[in-house]
């Protein structure tokens with residue numbers, strides 16, 4: 001098991017921004033200057049603004065996006081999937 005998270009390829013940043021835009025709960029925000037995001041983190045992933053963006057909804061959409069993109073699925077596997085306790089049946 002490795003803790004290293006791959007860098008997000010730049011070409012997916014625009015999609016991430018679109019997802020964030022779709023999930024903004026208000027249109028005026030001084031924290032992010034109405035961008036909906038604060039910047040990118042060390043993994044080149046966009047950090048949504050939690051003042052004006054439904055971060056939870058963004059994560060749900062983002063997981064779906066990753067699942068539907070072969071390259072991202074190969075890169076991240078189930079990294080974005082929630083740790084659900086699915087093995088509790090036995």
Ligand SMILES: [Zn+2]
Pocket residue numbers: 029030031032033034035036037049050051052053
């Ligand atoms: Zn904001």
